[in-house]
Amino acid sequence: MSSPSPIEKTPVLAGSADVLLEIREVTKRYGARPVLRGISLNVASGEFLTILGESGSGKTTLLRLIAGFEQLDRGAILMSGARIDNVPAHKRPVNTVFQSYALFPHLSVFDNVAYGLRASRTTASEIPGRVANALDMVKMGDFAKSAPSKLSGGQQQRIALARALVNRPRVLLLDEPLSALDANLRRQMQVELKSLQREVGITFIFVTHDQEEAMALSDRVALLRAGHLEQIASPREIYGRPATAYAAQFIGQTNLLRAEIRNGIANAGPIVWRTFESQGKATFSLRQEAIRLVPSGASVSAPGVSVARFRGTIRNQSFGGAMDAIEIDCGSSHVVRARVAAPGPLSGEHEFEFDANDAIRVIEGGD
């Protein structure tokens, strides 16, 4: 198997595979500092795409470029084949849910939601009905006459959502909309957002730094790092087959094993396993939950599956509900972290194993 390159991998999607939004080689600089470096990706119609990354990765900038609040330096953004990056923000068929909600404090909830409809000169008789629909969709139907400043954060966020959706945009942009909410409310809103997206069928582009959120919500995740697209794939794909060391470490918890491959055997110090990767040096990602504790006295594993075993001393153990997180010292300063279902406190030397297939080769290093 050749090493995967960090470009778009999976065009297969649940809904229609029509490309709605095309981001082509987009570059953006703030002064001398490059924020986005030639990013390209396609967004399919009706999909829930999350742009995931740390602060400074360029994810918010990319969103703002799509919305029209920033101008790109190089490249193009196209919607259904036509360029929109040279179209002013107020003319783009795109709506945004802002991180700070940005509700207009001097207008009532109704007027806030109706704002976009009035701007596009929707027939006056149509407006009350559409506003009521939008508010019902976010379960805020009773709040039409309220003042935004009197609402809680969660309520304001729903109004912001309604205000954007009522205009039936072709793409809805969400800039870390759940970051200001506490954990329980956040989970609740995640579920609601997902079902809402399914219901209306609009393309959602969601920006967040929270990888769990990204995994839970998206049809596909685009991982950004320092202005580059690291990997774009479905959550399962990006989790199970990360393309790079960064992707492997950013999403979920993993071990990076730096190995030397010779004659089909990967050798990472005390840990050795069979691999089909080609000769030479390589880095592998091994998920922490892929490591199993071999009960003392156990013998051979299931036939046909290549299993690697190694010994190590347990250094640290912390309780984690279903699984405990343990630190294994394998000698010669090789430390591996694992998540195992442990019946109780463990100590001393043990034997561990993992399926050789679970060691995924990843690309490591800068560009």
Next chain:
Amino acid sequence: MYSRAYKATVTIPPLAWVVALLLVPYAMLFCYSFWSVSPLQTIVHSWTLDNYRQLLEKPLYVEVFLRSVRIAGSVTLLALLLGYPLAYYVSFYTQGRKELAYQLVIIPLWASYLVRGYAWKTILGSDGVLNGLLQYLHITHAPLEFLLYSPFAVILTLTHIYTPFVFLPIYASLEHIPRNLVEASQDLGCSPWQTFRRVILPLSLPGVIAGATFAFVLTLGDFLAPLLVGGSSGIMISNVVVSLFGAAYNWPLGAAISLCMLVVVVMILFATERMEKRFSVS
């Protein structure tokens, strides 16, 4: 996000006005300072350095300028001595009544200049309130002449006027000091005085510089207080300019002095701006 048309719309009108009514007038000041006045009381538009030579050669002008600097310096110093402790008090020692204490300092600020200058005039005169009080209490038996129509009166009046002006930026910078720094200092064993000297004072310096600059520059160019309470011994440089534009009719010379003042003020502003940047900690 802002188009070129937007930028043009917002910058051009104020820029045009400011160029027409600030820059061009300064340019006029510049030109006038090189012209001269003929014996027939008309302006001669030939270029000469005469005015500047006069300024440097005639001792009167240098003398009055130095007196103005002395007065401005005294006022600034006194205003700081009054304003800083007051700001410190309001910022750190008033708990529930901070808002009220602050407002009480601001209110005299909005009594107009004229009102306050006039008030001092009525107080300091030989028939004034202060003399009346002193004689009533039998502390003195005759009016004290030096109170009014002297540099003392000018300094007193201007200090009264500029103390609130000095208070404002100092108070603002004191309020910006995070209170946990003060607590940390105390936690580490410093007395209030040491905390003041080592933490509060350094962090409030930008406010001090701003307030002092304001008081110094405005006092230097003041001509109203001397006219109200200064008499002949309290004349400041701006009074010289006023008379040159009035009875003494020598606009070019007056323009020359004004231009010098403008240059001095701008230089002071540049210097203090850099000082403020150096001392400010974000």
Next chain:
Amino acid sequence: MSGDTKLARNPLLSAYALAVYAFLYLPILVLVVYSFNGGGVGGFPPANWTFDWYKQLFQDGALWDSVLNSAIVAICAVAIALGLGLPAALALDRAEFPGKALFRRLVLLPLILPGIITGLSLLMLFVQVHMKLSLVTVTLGHGTALISVATTELFAGLQKLDRAQEEASLDLGANPWSTFWKITLPNLRVSLIAAGLLIFTLSFDEIAVSFFLIGRDNTLPLEIWSRLRRGITPEINAISTLILCFSIGIILVWYRLRSRTTHATEPTPQLAVATAQGELP
């Protein structure tokens, strides 16, 4: 900022602060008290309480003419200063252009420049263009000097503005001009009123610049000034007291308005707590 600093009480400082307050207020108090003094200005102690000086004041036609003049000039100065200060504040807050630092310094310069320089330089300009000195020239002078105040106030107001709201408006399809009218200006309303009140008061009390640009009609400060030359009368105490009350009244309103702008969009504390406890969606 919370005032709870846990610093030990300092009686020396308190006494000193009190003394400074006294220094600031006593002259004004004296002024006010003596406006009711039958014996006129000066002397001690003040005797016979009387309203005579105020009665005299209200019959003084020339003085009230000057009050009207001052009011007209002040209103026009507000219009000029706000009309030019708003674009200047917008330019400083949002636009990047070459020479921006110079622009800012130039606009803000009259704030700290002694009035005599602003007044004299404008005088020379008006003489050169053969414009007669009058209330118009005074208004132009006030307006020019007070643009700096308007710009400072409005800039502060713009900084407090939530930029995301303007972006949201554009995002929802309103064009930039519509966004300015429907979103930016309403949010600046309080700042605009506050700035207007401040500029009105400053113009009303202004004397240094007016000194050089005044024509035949006097503004109130200059009318008082010319009377002072003729001698002190308690009538001046009376009008000064009235000016004092008027200015203070306006400034207190200004102050209330200004502190209101910080509380525009924050949810109430109770709702915040309830949300945290998961009671409200």
